[in-house]
Amino acid sequence: MCAAQTIEFHQVNKRYESGHQALSNLSFQMHAKEMAFLTGHSGAGKSTLLKLIALIERATTGSVVIDGQNLNAMGRRHIPFLRRSIGLIFQDHQLLHDRSVFDNIALPLIIAGMPPAKISPLVLAALEKVGLEGRDKVRPIMLSGGEQQRVGIARALVGRPKVLLADEPTGNLDPELSREIMQLFVDYHLEGNTVLIATHDLDLVANMGKRVLTLEGGNLVQDIPAVGEVTPIEEDSIHTLGEGHE
Amino acid sequence: MSNRPRAGVRSAPKKAAPRRNTTKPTRSGRNKPLLKVPRERMDTWVLRHIQVMAGSLGRLFKQPVASLLTATVIGIALALPTSMYLLVDNARDLVSEWQSQGEIWLYMKPNVSDLRASQIAAELEARGDVASTRLITREQAKALFIEHSNLGSAMDLLSDNPLPAAIVLTPTELNPAVVDGILWHVREMPQVDLAKTDREWIERLQAIIDLARTFVWIIILALCFGVTIIVGNTIRLDIENHRQEIIVTKLVGGTDGFVRRPFLYIGYWYGLGGGFIALIFVGLAVAFLQKPFNNVLGLFESSYQLSWLSISDCLVLLTSGTLLGWIGSWIGVSKHLRDIEPT
Numbered sequence: 343m344c345a346a347q348t349i350e351f352h353q354v355n356k357r358y359e360s361g362h363q364a365l366s367n368l369s370f371q372m373h374a375k376e377m378a379f380l381t382g383h384s385g386a387g388k389s390t391l392l393k394l395i396a397l398i399e400r401a402t403t404g405s406v407v408i409d410g411q412n413l414n415a416m417g418r419r420h421i422p423f424l425r426r427s428i429g430l431i432f433q434d435h436q437l438l439h440d441r442s443v444f445d446n447i448a449l450p451l452i453i454a455g456m457p458p459a460k461i462s463p464l465v466l467a468a469l470e471k472v473g474l475e476g477r478d479k480v481r482p483i484m485l486s487g488g489e490q491q492r493v494g495i496a497r498a499l500v501g502r503p504k505v506l507l508a509d510e511p512t513g514n515l516d517p518e519l520s521r522e523i524m525q526l527f528v529d530y531h532l533e534g535n536t537v538l539i540a541t542h543d544l545d546l547v548a549n550m551g552k553r554v555l556t557l558e559g560g561n562l563v564q565d566i567p568a569v570g571e572v573t574p575i576e577e578d579s580i581h582t583l584g585e586g587h588e
Numbered sequence: 589m590s591n592r593p594r595a596g597v598r599s600a601p602k603k604a605a606p607r608r609n610t611t612k613p614t615r616s617g618r619n620k621p622l623l624k625v626p627r628e629r630m631d632t633w634v635l636r637h638i639q640v641m642a643g644s645l646g647r648l649f650k651q652p653v654a655s656l657l658t659a660t661v662i663g664i665a666l667a668l669p670t671s672m673y674l675l676v677d678n679a680r681d682l683v684s685e686w687q688s689q690g691e692i693w694l695y696m697k698p699n700v701s702d703l704r705a706s707q708i709a710a711e712l713e714a715r716g717d718v719a720s721t722r723l724i725t726r727e728q729a730k731a732l733f734i735e736h737s738n739l740g741s742a743m744d745l746l747s748d749n750p751l752p753a754a755i756v757l758t759p760t761e762l763n764p765a766v767v768d769g770i771l772w773h774v775r776e777m778p779q780v781d782l783a784k785t786d787r788e789w790i791e792r793l794q795a796i797i798d799l800a801r802t803f804v805w806i807i808i809l810a811l812c813f814g815v816t817i818i819v820g821n822t823i824r825l826d827i828e829n830h831r832q833e834i835i836v837t838k839l840v841g842g843t844d845g846f847v848r849r850p851f852l853y854i855g856y857w858y859g860l861g862g863g864f865i866a867l868i869f870v871g872l873a874v875a876f877l878q879k880p881f882n883n884v885l886g887l888f889e890s891s892y893q894l895s896w897l898s899i900s901d902c903l904v905l906l907t908s909g910t911l912l913g914w915i916g917s918w919i920g921v922s923k924h925l926r927d928i929e930p931t
C-alpha cells in the first residue's frame with residue numbers, strides 16, 4: 343500500500359439519465375505505475391468506468407479520485423487539463439476525418455501549446471510505434487478500421503500521459519497485431535505509467551499476467567492481482583481469485 | 589533561438605552564482621521571467637492564431653456562395669445606417685457652410701447717407717471680431733431690389749429712392765457669442781435701423797438635423813444588434829456542422845477557448861467582409877446620388893459637393909463590422925458550445 347494511488351473509486355454509482363444503472367457501488371484502486379485490464383460482457387459498464395475517470399461522465403454518487411484529486415469537486419474549466427494528463431483510446435476511434443493522420447495525432451500537442459518544431463518528431467515517432475510509418479499524410483477515412491484504431495492509439499501516446507486508458511484498443515486488430523499493441527501498452531507501463539485497458543479479449547488478457555478487474559452488470563465481481571504481485575483491494579463483497587490479496 | 593528555453597530554465601541558478609561577470613546576470617535577470625520563457629510559447633501562440641485565422645478563412649472559401657450571401661446580408665445591414673449617417677453628415681456640413689456665409693446685415697436709417705454709411709463700415713471693420721464689411725449703397729440697394737423682385741416697375745413710379753444703405757458684415761468667427769457681441773454693439777448705434785442674421789433659421793434647421801442624427805443612431809444600434817444576430821445564427825449552424833471536431837478536441841483536452849477560436853475568427857471574417865461590402869454599397873449609392881444631389885444644390889447656388897466617406901469613416905465602418913462579427917460569433921459560440929459535450 344506504499345505506492346500512491348492514481349485511480350480510486352469509492353462506492354461509485356452511475357445511473358444514466360435513461361434510468362439505467364451502469365455501475366453499482368463500485369470500489370477499487372490502482373496505484374501509480376500499475377497496469378490492469380478491465381473485462382466483462384458487453385454492457386457490463388467498462389466504457390462507463392473509463393468515462394468517469396476522464397470526466398466524460400460524472401458519478402451519480404460516490405467519488406472518483408485521480409492523483410489525489412476528487413473529480414466530484416472538479417469544475418468544468420479544469421476538465422481539459424485533467425484530460426491532457428490522461429491518454430484516452432476510444433472504442434469508436436474519435437478521429438477527425440477532414441484532417442490528416444499527422445494532424446490527428448498532433449492535436450493533443452497543439453492544444454498543449456507545443457512549438458511546431460517539437461511536434462513533428464514526436465508525431466512521427468508515435469506513428470512508427472503503432473506501425474503506421476509513412477501514413478502521416480493520408481486521411482483516416484482511407485485507412486482500415488484497425489489502422490484507424492492505431493492512429494487513435496498513437497494520438498493517446500504522443501503526449502506521454504502518466505495515465506493511459508484504452509477502451510477496446512484491439513477490437514479491430516488481428517491476433518498478431520493485437521499482441522503487438524498489447525506489448526506496446528506493457529512497455530508503456532514499464533516506462534512508469536499507469537495503464538488501464540478495457541477489453542473483451544479474455545485470451546489475450548490471460549496471457550499477460552496482469553491484474554484483471556471483471557465487471558458484470560455494473561458490479562465489480564472479480565479482481566485478480568497480477569502474477570507475482572500483491573494487489574490491495576477493498577474489503578467489499580468482491581470475491582477474488584488467485585492468491586496474495588489482503 | 590536555441591538558447592531560449594535553456595536560458596529560461598537555468599537563469600535562476602546562474603543569477604544566484606556570484607562569480608558571474610556583471611553584464612550576464614543583469615541581462616538574464618531582466619529577461620528571465622518576462623521574456624525568455626514565454627517567448628517560445630508566445631511565438632507558438634501567435635503562429636497558432638495565424639493558422640486558425642487562415643484556416644477559418646479557408647473554411648469560408650470552401651463554401652463561397654453561402655459565405656458571400658451571409659457577408660452581403662451583413663454588408664446591407666451595415667450599409668443602410670452608414671448611408672443615412674452619410675446623408676445627415678452631409679446635411680450638417682451643408683448647413684454649416686451656409687452658416688459660414690452667415691453675414692450680419694445692417695440696414696441704416698433712411699437719413700444716413702452713403703458716405704456716412706461707408707464711414708461706419710470702416711469703423712466696424714476696425715473691430716477685432718469683424719472680418720470684413722461690404723457697403724451696399726442706396727443705388728445698389730435699388731438695383732438689387734429691381735433685380736430680385738417683380739416690383740421693379742413699381743420702383744420707377746417713385747421719384748425718390750426709399751431704400752436705405754446697408755452694410756454686410758462678416759464676423760471673424762461664427763460662434764454665437766461673437767455674433768451676439770457684434771449684434772449687441774450695432775443695435776446700440778443710432779444710425780442703424782435694423783440688424784439681422786439668418787442664424788435663427790439655421791438653428792432651426794440644425795435642430796432638425798440633430799433630431800435626424802439621433803434617429804440615425806437608433807437605427808445604427810438596431811442594425812448592429814441585427815448584425816450580431818445574423819453572425820450568431822450563422823455560427824450556430826457552423827458549430828452544428830463541426831460537432832465531431834468539437835467533441836474530439838474536447839476529448840483530448842481542448843479548452844473552451846481553443847474550441848471557440850476558429851468560430852470567433854469566422855465571425856471576424858464575416859464582419860470584415862460585411863464591412864467591405866457595405867463600403868462598396870455606400871460607394872455605389874454616393875456615385876449614383878452625386879449628380880442629382882449636386883444639381884439640386886446648384887439650384888441653391890451652393891458650391892457644396894456630396895462627400896464620400898472619409899478614410900477614418902471607412903476604418904470605423906470596417907472596425908465596427910469586424911467587432912460586431914466578433915461579438916456575434918462570441919455570443920453564438922458561448923450559447924451553443926456548452927451543448928456539445930462528448931458522451
Ligand SMILES: Nc1ncnc2c1ncn2[C@@H]1O[C@H](COP(=O)(O)OP(=O)(O)OP(=O)(O)O)[C@@H](O)[C@H]1O
Pocket residue numbers: 358359360362363364382383384385386387388389390391433931
Ligand atoms: N449515454 C448513455 N445513456 C444511457 N445508457 C447508457 C449510456 N451509455 C451506456 N449506457 C448503458 O450503460 C450500460 C453500460 O454501458 P457501457 O458502454 O459502459 O458498456 P461496455 O461494458 O463498455 O460494453 P461494450 O463492451 O459493448 O462496449 C449499457 O447497458 C448501456 O446501454
Ligand SMILES: [Mg+2]
Pocket residue numbers: 388389390433509
Ligand atoms: Mg464499451
